[in-house]
Amino acid sequence: MTESTHHADQSDGLADQRAGSGIVVLTAAMQLLHMNRQATELAKKINAAEQAGSAARSAHGVLPTALTELCGEIIKALHVRTEAKDWEQFELKRVSGDPSQPILLRGFGLPDRAGVEHARLVVTMEELGRRQSLNTDHAREKFQLTNREQAVVEHLAKGWTNKEIANALLITEQTVKEHIKHIMRKTTATTRTGILVQIFNS
Helix, strand or coil: CCCHHHHHHHHHHHHHHCCCEEEEEEEEECEEECCCHHHHHHHHHHHHHHHHCCCCCCCCCCCCCHHHHHHHHHHHHHCCCCHHHHHCCCCCEEEECCCCCCEEEEEEEEEECHHHCCCEEEEEEEECHHHHHHCCHHHHHHHHHHHHHHEEEEEEHHCCHHHHHHHHCCCCHHHHHHHHHHHHHHHHCCCCHHHHHHHHHH
């Protein structure tokens, strides 16, 4: 690698981190209005991860299932949160893609006085860098998680169900639920996704 290409690589990497967010804007009818280059790249990664998880699933065009499901939740929320100010402190989040390099999706609505059908959906996508992808050791110290709770978090990040986690850890589903309850209390999260957001941002 020559000196100049090495520098170019480094500055590209920095630019990527700064311009890191993918942005997708859709109508309430799920018509795509805008999708920046970063979002297109990240959507490809999520699609690849989703298809790897289930070979039978056919490609959903450009938009990954995780994204379309999140948009569905935004549309539901728009029926309740009809004013722009209702969205100032509120966003829907989910983590998807490959667990070794998860992608955080944050979604919110831009309501329109003319009704939900005129609203816009905005989703930002950002890669939770590999470095922090599953930095559960740091999270364990920060949130005082037990070894078992840390193992539960690692499986949650793979998108596993309580039943799958129970089977993997040879415990009952009820015990998994108890662990998740404790983890929620420790991370002040109210949902499974919330736990992951806390852990990844820790």
